[in-house]
Amino acid sequence: EVQLLESGGGLVQPGGSLRLSCAASGFTFSSCAMTWVRQAPGKGLEWVSTISDSGGSTYYADSVKGRFTISRDNSKNTLYLQMNSLRAEDTAEYYCAKTVVVGACYFDRWGQGTLVSVSS
Amino acid sequence: EIVLTQSPATLSLSPGERATLSCRASQSVSNYLAWYQQKPGQAPRLLIYDASYRATGIPARFSGSGSGTDFTLTISSLEPEDFAVYYCQQHSNWPLTFGGGTKVDIK
Numbered sequence: 001e002v003q004l005l006e007s008g009g010g011l012v013q014p015g016g017s018l019r020l021s022c023a024a025s026g027f028t029f030s031s032c033a034m035t036w037v038r039q040a041p042g043k044g045l046e047w048v049s050t051i052s053d054s055g056g057s058t059y060y061a062d063s064v065k066g067r068f069t070i071s072r073d074n075s076k077n078t079l080y081l082q083m084n085s086l087r088a089e090d091t092a093e094y095y096c097a098k099t100v101v102v103g104a105c106y107f108d109r110w111g112q113g114t115l116v117s118v119s120s
Numbered sequence: 121e122i123v124l125t126q127s128p129a130t131l132s133l134s135p136g137e138r139a140t141l142s143c144r145a146s147q148s149v150s151n152y153l154a155w156y157q158q159k160p161g162q163a164p165r166l167l168i169y170d171a172s173y174r175a176t177g178i179p180a181r182f183s184g185s186g187s188g189t190d191f192t193l194t195i196s197s198l199e200p201e202d203f204a205v206y207y208c209q210q211h212s213n214w215p216l217t218f219g220g221g222t223k224v225d226i227k
Contacts, residue, residue, distance in 0.1 A: 037164075045156075045164065045207055047216040061215055095163055103152035106211040108175060110163040 002026040004096050004111030011117045016086050022079040022096030022111055030054075030074040033099035035107055036081050038092035038116075046092070049081065050099060064090075086118045122146055122210050124219035132227040139195040141222045143208035148188045152212035155184055155193045158221075159204045168193065169211075198224070 008020040022034070036048040049070040050059045058070050069082040079096050093115050097107035123146040133139055143153065151171040156164040166175040168184035171191060181196040195202055203226050208219040 044221050045158075045209070045218040047209075047218065050216070059214055100169070102170065103150070103211045104214055104216055106154040106166065106169050106209060107156075107164075108166050108169075110165070112163050 002098060002109045004098065004109060006094065006096050006111045006114035009094065009114030009116045011119065012086055013120050014087060014118055016118070017082070017084045018086065018116060020081040020083065020094055020096075020114055020116070024077045024079065024096075024098070027098065027109075029072075029077040033101050033105055034070075034072060034079045035097045035099045035105065036070060036079075037095045037097055037107065037110075038090075039095070039113075040089075040092045043092075048094070050105060051079070052101075083116070086116075088118050090116060091118045092116060121215055122149060122213055122217050124208050124210060124217055126206075126208060126219035126222045128222060129220070130223045130225060132225055133198055134227045135198050135200055137198050139193075139198055139202070139224055141193040141195075141206055141224075143186075143191040143193070143219050145189045145191075145210060149210040149212035151187045152210060153184070153186070153191050154209045154211055155182075156207045156209065157202075157204050158207065164207065167206075195224075 003025045005023045035050040051070045067085045071080045093113040095113045096111045098109040099105045153171045155168040158164040172184045
């Protein structure tokens, strides 16, 4: 069974940093692209970033480019999102998603999310 | 950036009724469109990919159609567990984008 378990969320001040993790199991992690998607409270879904299976290719939404860095450790079956220079508008539930590359890509399994709150 | 517009914003129906949800793209996405279901407090779940292919374990009452810029998600006969928010997502171009969602609630 595919399992994705996010961690690392919490309350952080504007301008601060946070690193999210997503521990994966139940599939061959090193063969799958992975993605972070976020959802602000009461709002819709927003794609944040995608990384290829090898980690050699990364993609970012303009809203986070230059502030967030996606990475992965295939030896640990873990996906990361380093978030710097956090803003109030980054407050959201952050989901990691197993990603299928067709065209660009879509998401066939999702974790339960970790909440990031940016506030002073 | 491809903008996806979902309509209606809210659909009020009774169990057993047919639900028809629309997703329109600002430019062609070919057949690269996915649909997700999200229930309160839960993560989204993939229903449909490539416009018309049901994901693993998705009941046959869910079907997707369309290509280019106009897409439809149909639920043939609503079950109590189908009342939720539905999102479309284009997987044709970067950046990936989602529609604003359609809430299907109980009439």
